Amino acid sequence: MPQPPPSAAAPTADDADAQPASATAIPDAAGNPVLDVLDTAELLICIGSGGVGKTTTSAALALLAALRGRRTLVLTIDPARRLLQALGLSDATLPANTPLEVLPRMAAAFNRPEPSHYDGGVTHAGSLHAMMLDPENGAVAMVERLLPDDALRDEVLGNRIYQALLPALGASPDLVALELIADLHRDGRYDLIVLDTPPAHNTMDFLQAGQTFSNFINERVLKWFAKVPRRDTPQKRSLFSRGGSVAMSVLGRLFGAEILPDIAQFFYSFRDVMPRMRERNEQTDALMRSDVTRFVAVTAPGATSLREAAHLRTLLRDESLPFAGFVVNRVLQAPESLSSDARLNTVADDLARRLQATGLSAPEAQNLAARVQEGAHRLRFMDRADRQQVASLQELAGTDAFCTVVPQMEHDIHVLDELRDLAERLVSGVQ
Amino acid sequence: MRHLLDRHILLVTGKGGVGKSTVATTLARRASRDGKKVLLVEFESVSRAAPLFGMDAAPVDPVAVEPGLDLMGFDLLYSLRTFATDQLKLKTLVNMALRNDTVRGFFLAMPAIKSVLFLYHLHRLERIHGPDGDGRWDLIVCDMPTSGFVAGLYGVPTMVRQIFRVGPLATTADDMGKLLFDPLRTGLVLVTLPEEMPVVETIELRNALRAKHGIDTAAIVVNGVYPTLIDHDEMVALAAAVGEGTELTDDPDGIEGMLWAAGVLGRRRDRAVALLPQLRDAAGGRLIELPHLFRRTLPLTSIDELADSLGGTLKGS
Numbered sequence: 001m002p003q004p005p006p007s008a009a010a011p012t013a014d015d016a017d018a019q020p021a022s023a024t025a026i027p028d029a030a031g032n033p034v035l036d037v038l039d040t041a042e043l044l045i046c047i048g049s050g051g052v053g054k055t056t057t058s059a060a061l062a063l064l065a066a067l068r069g070r071r072t073l074v075l076t077i078d079p080a081r082r083l084l085q086a087l088g089l090s091d092a093t094l095p096a097n098t099p100l101e102v103l104p105r106m107a108a109a110f111n112r113p114e115p116s117h118y119d120g121g122v123t124h125a126g127s128l129h130a131m132m133l134d135p136e137n138g139a140v141a142m143v144e145r146l147l148p149d150d151a152l153r154d155e156v157l158g159n160r161i162y163q164a165l166l167p168a169l170g171a172s173p174d175l176v177a178l179e180l181i182a183d184l185h186r187d188g189r190y191d192l193i194v195l196d197t198p199p200a201h202n203t204m205d206f207l208q209a210g211q212t213f214s215n216f217i218n219e220r221v222l223k224w225f226a227k228v229p230r231r232d233t234p235q236k237r238s239l240f241s242r243g244g245s246v247a248m249s250v251l252g253r254l255f256g257a258e259i260l261p262d263i264a265q266f267f268y269s270f271r272d273v274m275p276r277m278r279e280r281n282e283q284t285d286a287l288m289r290s291d292v293t294r295f296v297a298v299t300a301p302g303a304t305s306l307r308e309a310a311h312l313r314t315l316l317r318d319e320s321l322p323f324a325g326f327v328v329n330r331v332l333q334a335p336e337s338l339s340s341d342a343r344l345n346t347v348a349d350d351l352a353r354r355l356q357a358t359g360l361s362a363p364e365a366q367n368l369a370a371r372v373q374e375g376a377h378r379l380r381f382m383d384r385a386d387r388q389q390v391a392s393l394q395e396l397a398g399t400d401a402f403c404t405v406v407p408q409m410e411h412d413i414h415v416l417d418e419l420r421d422l423a424e425r426l427v428s429g430v431q
Numbered sequence: 432m433r434h435l436l437d438r439h440i441l442l443v444t445g446k447g448g449v450g451k452s453t454v455a456t457t458l459a460r461r462a463s464r465d466g467k468k469v470l471l472v473e474f475e476s477v478s479r480a481a482p483l484f485g486m487d488a489a490p491v492d493p494v495a496v497e498p499g500l501d502l503m504g505f506d507l508l509y510s511l512r513t514f515a516t517d518q519l520k521l522k523t524l525v526n527m528a529l530r531n532d533t534v535r536g537f538f539l540a541m542p543a544i545k546s547v548l549f550l551y552h553l554h555r556l557e558r559i560h561g562p563d564g565d566g567r568w569d570l571i572v573c574d575m576p577t578s579g580f581v582a583g584l585y586g587v588p589t590m591v592r593q594i595f596r597v598g599p600l601a602t603t604a605d606d607m608g609k610l611l612f613d614p615l616r617t618g619l620v621l622v623t624l625p626e627e628m629p630v631v632e633t634i635e636l637r638n639a640l641r642a643k644h645g646i647d648t649a650a651i652v653v654n655g656v657y658p659t660l661i662d663h664d665e666m667v668a669l670a671a672a673v674g675e676g677t678e679l680t681d682d683p684d685g686i687e688g689m690l691w692a693a694g695v696l697g698r699r700r701d702r703a704v705a706l707l708p709q710l711r712d713a714a715g716g717r718l719i720e721l722p723h724l725f726r727r728t729l730p731l732t733s734i735d736e737l738a739d740s741l742g743g744t745l746k747g748s
Binding site: 049050051052160161163164165167168212213215216218220221250253254255256257258259262300301302303304305307308311334335336337338343344346347348350351354355357358360368371372373374375376378379380381382385386389410411412 | 446447448449452477479515518519524525528533534536537539540541542543546577583586590593594595596597598599600601626627628629660661665668669671672673681682684685686687688689690691692693695696698702725726727728
């Protein structure tokens, strides 16, 4: 198994004096799979379970793409301040569903001349926009886009059921995010869109959001409710006397017959937009599978996340979705020198002698050295687990995908230099 | 104040990756070892608890995994079938209807369906088998999805009530509301790591739930607190002992590695300690600290170690 270089691995600097990234060269693309993806993809979708550093990874990848000359947008659903913080913009407020350009501020944050200085040899300067997804407003906008006719729009937006369902749509932002990136991609204003996927229950929910929505609103469902008299229909008809389907009878008994006219009205108001919805779903689905899209699975140490990463890899393969690689965050990367017990023993003895030489009593010195050794021993235990996990992920990645390893940072990323440093680690950490 | 484990239901949530499952399992294990009959419910489809007990997945119907501890996994389709059968009283009709792709797809695609069915299922388990039912379980511990989902859960009864003013779902919504908002029955446990962002978000969530829904968090659990192995004075002594001007050793890299370890542990401990006061404030005396065990994967023995470490901290939660 290739070992990461211990010098790069060991975060020896104290929190207060972490070294900023070098002000010079943007990493060279030659053969680096991460840079290759950043230079060629149009849609980069970061997937993975929560708490693995997905938002920060997305921001770092977007930053690097922008520095390499691409017009880049990073879209997140996490609280805006996290992304803003990572982009060195913690004082600004990021308006929902509106791209905000961060590159001019980025130049200021770097305290350096124009960003074109960092264009990595590309002739035009890139740009970086950030955007926060507000699912509830996004859901309203999505429905409004679907309903071009004013009367129909008023009908849907005024529907009691639609109004009650809005917060629920907001709580499941998958579809809104999918629709938004498809629109933005179509729009062509950005060379690359990086999506920090919503913290879905699982990635499948996200990928199938369009399909799920059509399962809810489609012609067949409409047909069930077509038998129900709507509130605006003058003649009252008995619900079950007209030979309603089994499904209809189930619906009536589950929801209560009284409510069915309202539900019928809700579905009826979508009658004219179904073909349009289906068309959009098909387009979004095609975009996901096209060669301009890449999926990056972000993960972190732990057996569960390894299992999930393996699951994601299989899922993408089964769905024929283009997988770019794994990003393994928060890997301990202990120095090589901690790897053998015998060596730890010798070094601990040495340490005790040196402590004694500075004035500690023999028992004091031995006790302290023993505790340091114990600490080193514990970290090594975790480090071994991490290395095994990285090896498994490398194997899973195979030859056509990358596996890049990022060491555990000693604190959250607050300033842009740290984000840029992280971006470079994403490139240099390819195993 | 009531003992944390004396409630009927605990909902355990937090940001992704903070150790919700570990904490839920620890609390369940602790209660069962204290003599309670406990059910651990996992919401996510990939079970984290099942492997601890030598199983691949958590079954949809509770099974005993240890004396006093049962395990089940929430399954959307199974819950839908249960709900529909309860309402329609005709199992064959339900099975027939749900075999139809359109029908099944429609129900599973309904907005907030996961929340509604989960609450329904939970309410049913508690009513039938809780302390006020047949007493099969004293406590149901739920390993929930991330905090965003759980925050949304508190709005679900109202939403359902708005849509279904009468009928079976309206009644169900009322039952769900009673279950969620009765602090003697249901307690919310927020899990965090001793790290800046999770701590800030935990405190914000606690405040938001109180302001918006009047929910008082039953306990905040801070997971993975590094122990103090080496204190500040000792770090200074170590630096002096290996610093400039001291004699070269046979293994400078080895010494450097040891200091790296001491530094990492010291910084993480410092960072955790710095964050504890604000968590303690927010938790109002209901903060539970769990130690870092220096493992990436926790076997059952480690869970029990954590359960033991709870000691008296649960009293008066």
